[in-house]
Amino acid sequence: MQEFRIWSVKHSDSGTYTCRGHGRDSQSSEISDAVTLTVSVERPKATVRVNPQSSVYTGDTVTLSCELQQETGWEFQWYKNIHQLQNLSSAQENTLKVTADAGDTEYKCKAVRRNYYTQSSYDYFTKCSDPVKITVRAGET
Secondary structure: OOOOOOOOOOOHHHHHEEOEEEEOOOOEEOOOOOOEOOOOOOOOOEEEEEOOOEEEEEEOEEEEEEEEOOOOOOOOEEEOOOOEEOOOOOOOEEEEEEEEOOOOEEEEEEEOOOOOOOOOOOEEEOOOOOOOEEEEEEOOO
């Protein structure tokens, strides 16, 4: 197997790529299926969606979704107020279920794409989402 590496990728490297193998006897393989490389000039920004969007009371379950326009291959990092939430079993998923606490709590997220398959030690992070504030309403007594 051969691989084609592009070091210090640039926007101009965006495009469609194919490959073809050549043997010693001048025979060549079929052309591979095309793959498309899109190099973004600016890092994408995550967006947090909250469900329910209506009033929340202490003890209610709230579902947060970290959304990106890019598709798959991301791990997600969540922040409560300014602290990163650690050891989440759902790091591969973009949703987080939280139990509403008393007071105001801010959540935000970002996504990371790890370089497991290259010699590069750099991970690719999106921009952090704008924070969303969950305000817990006092229940009736």
